Amino acid sequence: MRYSSKLFLSLIILISTFSKIYSQKFTIADVKSYAFPNEMVTSLQGDKIALAINEEGSRNVYVGEAPSFKLRKLTNFDADNGQEITSISISSDGKWVVFTLGGEHGGNWDVSKASNPSSSQIPSKVRVCQMLFAGGPLRVISEGDFPKISSDGEVIAFIKDDQPWVCHLDTVKGDDFLEIPRQLVSTRGKVSDLQWSPVKNQLAFTVNRGTYSFVGHTNLGKELDSEIINWVAPGFYKDSSPRWSPDGSQIAFIRTAASGGAVDSLSQRKPNLWSIQISNLKDKLSTTLWSSPNTQAGTLPPTDGHANLMFPNKQLLTFTSYHDGWPHIYSISTKGGQATLLTPGNFMVEHLSLSADAKSILFDGNFGNDPLDYHRRHIGKVSVDKANMSFVTSGAGNEWSAKSLAGSDTYAYLGSTAQKGPQVYLKNGNQAGSSLTANLYPTKFPEKALVTPTSVEFKSLDGLTIYGQVFDNGDGKTNKPAVVFVHGGPSRQMLLGWHYSDYYSNAYALNQYLAQEGFVVLSVNYRLGIGYGFSFQHPANFLVAPEYWDVKAAGEWLAKQPNVNPKKIGLWGGSYGGYLTAMGLGKDSKLFAAGVDIHGVHDWLGYSQMQLFGDENKKAPDAEWAANLISKASPISYTSSWTSPVLFIHGDDDRNVNFQQTIDLMKRLEKKKVKMESMVIVDDNHHWAKHQNSITVLEATAEFLKNQLMK
Numbered sequence: 267m268r269y270s271s272k273l274f275l276s277l278i279i280l281i282s283t284f285s286k287i288y289s290q291k292f293t294i295a296d297v298k299s300y301a302f303p304n305e306m307v308t309s310l311q312g313d314k315i316a317l318a319i320n321e322e323g324s325r326n327v328y329v330g331e332a333p334s335f336k337l338r339k340l341t342n343f344d345a346d347n348g349q350e351i352t353s354i355s356i357s358s359d360g361k362w363v364v365f366t367l368g369g370e371h372g373g374n375w376d377v378s379k380a381s382n383p384s385s386s387q388i389p390s391k392v393r394v395c396q397m398l399f400a401g402g403p404l405r406v407i408s409e410g411d412f413p414k415i416s417s418d419g420e421v422i423a424f425i426k427d428d429q430p431w432v433c434h435l436d437t438v439k440g441d442d443f444l445e446i447p448r449q450l451v452s453t454r455g456k457v458s459d460l461q462w463s464p465v466k467n468q469l470a471f472t473v474n475r476g477t478y479s480f481v482g483h484t485n486l487g488k489e490l491d492s493e494i495i496n497w498v499a500p501g502f503y504k505d506s507s508p509r510w511s512p513d514g515s516q517i518a519f520i521r522t523a524a525s526g527g528a529v530d531s532l533s534q535r536k537p538n539l540w541s542i543q544i545s546n547l548k549d550k551l552s553t554t555l556w557s558s559p560n561t562q563a564g565t566l567p568p569t570d571g572h573a574n575l576m577f578p579n580k581q582l583l584t585f586t587s588y589h590d591g592w593p594h595i596y597s598i599s600t601k602g603g604q605a606t607l608l609t610p611g612n613f614m615v616e617h618l619s620l621s622a623d624a625k626s627i628l629f630d631g632n633f634g635n636d637p638l639d640y641h642r643r644h645i646g647k648v649s650v651d652k653a654n655m656s657f658v659t660s661g662a663g664n665e666w667s668a669k670s671l672a673g674s675d676t677y678a679y680l681g682s683t684a685q686k687g688p689q690v691y692l693k694n695g696n697q698a699g700s701s702l703t704a705n706l707y708p709t710k711f712p713e714k715a716l717v718t719p720t721s722v723e724f725k726s727l728d729g730l731t732i733y734g735q736v737f738d739n740g741d742g743k744t745n746k747p748a749v750v751f752v753h754g755g756p757s758r759q760m761l762l763g764w765h766y767s768d769y770y771s772n773a774y775a776l777n778q779y780l781a782q783e784g785f786v787v788l789s790v791n792y793r794l795g796i797g798y799g800f801s802f803q804h805p806a807n808f809l810v811a812p813e814y815w816d817v818k819a820a821g822e823w824l825a826k827q828p829n830v831n832p833k834k835i836g837l838w839g840g841s842y843g844g845y846l847t848a849m850g851l852g853k854d855s856k857l858f859a860a861g862v863d864i865h866g867v868h869d870w871l872g873y874s875q876m877q878l879f880g881d882e883n884k885k886a887p888d889a890e891w892a893a894n895l896i897s898k899a900s901p902i903s904y905t906s907s908w909t910s911p912v913l914f915i916h917g918d919d920d921r922n923v924n925f926q927q928t929i930d931l932m933k934r935l936e937k938k939k940v941k942m943e944s945m946v947i948v949d950d951n952h953h954w955a956k957h958q959n960s961i962t963v964l965e966a967t968a969e970f971l972k973n974q975l976m977k
């Protein structure tokens with residue numbers, strides 16, 4: 267390169283850098299450049315960690331080891347091709363790392379089917395992979411998913427075509443891996459939740475056979491087809507979540523009712539009551555250790571990990587239950603008796619992990635000394651056998667998914683603040699956590715330009731207190747346009763800072779960008795969400811969609827703010843949030859002047875494929891009434907009153923909300939001459955697996971809102 271052109275290039279770089287610094291305006295690509303960590307696991311000894319990190323679409327496995335746990339990239343994937351990394355684990359000898367590459371594990375269906383958001387000519391299959399922790403060649407063991415390494419570190423089991431397969435790990439010769447996997451079992455139904463015995467090569471699993479399911483276990487056996495499946499207390503139930511006792515002599519599992527019987531009322535919420543069963547391998551029966559109370563809150567917790575059944579020692583089991591009105595951790599003797607509430611208080615417990623010595627549980631939840639902790643996540647610790655909970659973290663940030671490491675009081679956890687995107691932290695004793703991934707953030711990430719959202723509360727249309735977070739660039743201007751952001755799920759809670767899920771970090775990034783651009787943004791934590799107790803998450807009058815009242819109340823709250831132009835209030839949301847955006851535009855176009863509905867639900871009857879009027883003896887006693895309510899809770903019922911402009915966005919490989927939901931609503935609105943724009947993201951799914959697609963979607967959302975509300 268000639269000298270003059272080098273000088274010219276340096277000038278260009280210098281100008282663009284200074285312009286960015288002095289302009290202080292960040293782009294959506296800038297605020298989306300956070301390195302997103304998830305799927306973090308530790309080795310049995312707690313001296314190693316492994317996790318997945320998504321760097322602007324390049325998803326890789328990173329590993330770290332004691333004492334520094336400094337992270338090192340293990341894999342070398344550099345394409346933004348949407349191949350997610352899940353089911354990471356480290357062999358008990360610390361030698362191997364295995365993981366799943368590909369799939370759509372946030373989906374409601376086809377989670378193990380290839381995802382192809384780059385529209386490659388031949389989609390990559392979902393593969394089970396292994397690598398040496400120390401580094402080296404990547405081995406694709408097989409097409410498959412949900413790998414688990416045996417307790418001796420020798421064998422990997424995984425699911426392929428809904429059946430368990432196995433293969434030895436240590437069959438390396440030079441760069442070749444010699445052994446080919448074999449199918450361990452061929453049984454009717456779908457096998458899931460593989461669990462190795464802690465002491466020998468026995469594998470337990472759940473077999474789903476439609477309206478019922480069993481727990482089974484089998485030996486690895488020396489020869490092919492040399493063993494049988496042993497069924498654990500089979501009955502007319504749905505049995506699941508097998509957990510081995512530490513000595514391998516017992517299996518505990520969760521039991522709920524099988525599907526069938528007279529069709530109940532559709533308008534009455536029916537709790538999914540459950541029990542904890544324990545069985546000795548020697549006999550065929552099981553004993554009921556604990557049964558959830560016959561109340562609405564006695565339902566199997568719909569929060570992360572559901573029952574979170576763990577078997578920390580021969581005498582004790584721990585589990586999560588919602589029955590006192592909050593998701594809490596309990597312990598119970600394997601001899602039965604009263605369960606002990608380990609984490610009492612008006613807060614929720616969310617992500618749990620058992621310490622390496624199996625004596626304590628690390629968890630995160632919305633607890634703390636600051637009332638605003640209600641809208642945060644901090645890490646707590648409690649013994650498995652006594653209610654001695656302590657706070658491990660506190661403050662104005664969020665911390666989650668903590669793992670205990672070798673050495674007392676050493677933890678790895680994920681965390682964020684209002685400005686710092688999700689990062690991995692190492693914490694020793696009472697020292698503050700130090701980031702292990704700050705170095706992965708590019709300089710363009712606008713940490714210093716991000717606002718700190720403020721917590722607000724207001725009354726909904728029926729008087730219920732609703733919380734939200736306001737993003738405002740503090741420019742002091744009046745008559746500003748405003749947007750209500752509506753999360754999806756709906757069992758979610760938006761936080762005072764970057765969120766622990768990739769989907770909601772994506773949303774948080776856009777809300778920060780919209781605030782920069784001059785919008786007042788209100789992110790509303792509407793009922794059906796988590797974090798505010800059982801009755802908030804499970805309102806009795808659920809069929810009339812009372813959560814929409816909270817969204818409308820959010821719009822009315824904004825309209826009353828002195829710095830907001832009440833004629834320029836919009837909505838945006840994805841999935842369940844797309845549904846509520848469509849409800850707002852259909853029912854209250856006078857309040858909501860425009861909106862962006864991303865992969866929303868628009869026809870509940872179509873979505874749930876409810877056979878309300880099948881054959882007479884399978885019809886619910888209140889089918890007509892329920893159908894009427896469900897219809898009134900669907901946006902397709904409000905096309906006549908819908909006048910505000912809308913942008914629809916949907917990926918056509920969506921495995922949470924069918925693409926047809928948007929086609930259907932658009933065709934109905936066309937007839938009503940509603941001003942619509944639309945964007946199809948071909949071959950991507952509900953979670954914008956391809957990074958560039960997420961940027962395209964956010965840019966289109968921001969552009970539409972600016973065009974409709976800022977002019």
Ligand SMILES: CSCC[C@H](NC=O)C(=O)N[C@@H](C)C(=O)O
Nearest residue numbers: 374754755756840841842867922
């Ligand atoms: C019950 S409507 C489907 C909405 C969807 N829920 C699960 O698939 C959804 O909101 N998905 C994302 C955004 C989420 O789970 O938060």
